[in-house]
Amino acid sequence: DTAVSQTPKYLVTQMGNDKSIKCEQNLGHDTMYWYKQDSKKFLKIMFSYNNKELIINETVPNRFSPKSPDKAHLNLHINSLELGDSAVYFCASSHGLAGSYEQYFGPGTRLTVT
Amino acid sequence: AQSVTQLDSQVPVFEEAPVELRCNYSSSVSVYLFWYVQYPNQGLQLLLKYLSGSTLVKGINGFEAEFNKSQTSFHLRKPSVHISDTAEYFCAVSDLTGNQFYFGTGTSLTVIP
Numbered sequence: 554d555t556a557v558s559q560t561p562k563y564l565v566t567q568m569g570n571d572k573s574i575k576c577e578q579n580l581g582h583d584t585m586y587w588y589k590q591d592s593k594k595f596l597k598i599m600f601s602y603n604n605k606e607l608i609i610n611e612t613v614p615n616r617f618s619p620k621s622p623d624k625a626h627l628n629l630h631i632n633s634l635e636l637g638d639s640a641v642y643f644c645a646s647s648h649g650l651a652g653s654y655e656q657y658f659g660p661g662t663r664l665t666v667t
Numbered sequence: 668a669q670s671v672t673q674l675d676s677q678v679p680v681f682e683e684a685p686v687e688l689r690c691n692y693s694s695s696v697s698v699y700l701f702w703y704v705q706y707p708n709q710g711l712q713l714l715l716k717y718l719s720g721s722t723l724v725k726g727i728n729g730f731e732a733e734f735n736k737s738q739t740s741f742h743l744r745k746p747s748v749h750i751s752d753t754a755e756y757f758c759a760v761s762d763l764t765g766n767q768f769y770f771g772t773g774t775s776l777t778v779i780p
Contacts, residue, residue, distance in 0.1 A: 557710070584765075593772070594705075594755055594772070594773045594775075595770075595772055595773070596711075596757065596770040596773070597770075598768060598769075598770075608766065609766065609768075643710055643711070645710075645711075649765070650764070650765040650766070651763070651764060651765045652698075652699045652761030652762055652763050652764060652765035652766075652767075652768065653699050653716075653718050653761075653763075653765075654765070655701075655713045655716065656711075656713070657712075658710030658711040658712065659710050660708075660709060660710050661708075661709075661710055
């Protein structure tokens, strides 16, 4: 069983479109995250959810909105896609928000905006 | 706030040679330190972490790291690398609450046959 899964694996879309990326974890973890990895491999945390409450929201445009229907899912919705949104997006989860917990990552979603 | 610096963006090394990947951090508070590895076209996975106690931490795949508080460093080492170690390596730092978590810019390790 895959611990953290994401769909789709690849997403190609045009500027201005709205898209969603889904994430599910079957580890029973309380905290889930979204990261953006740019073309230079730089990883930036975008959001984290702990027990369905937004805990961290870095300086991310409000076109990005995380939605968590339950503890096992954290979906990422992006409105009005821009060229600069092209990146690999990773979902992750951990037992809790405390800094000592290991994060488990999904395989990533490669988003290409044309 | 914390920050992480990985000075070497690319490290080529011959197979069976030793390697050290450098990581320095800055923080005014106590931190936890991590090394994650990303194999090509995959997500990240934890290699090892330092929370407290012994400053020498052993991880998976023969890697180890040493926490040096005076030098604010957490360098990753392996005495003999394999082709399969070719990957991107990320150092990360977290405050004790987890509210401040940052990855370094990564070091690309290439093992040459």
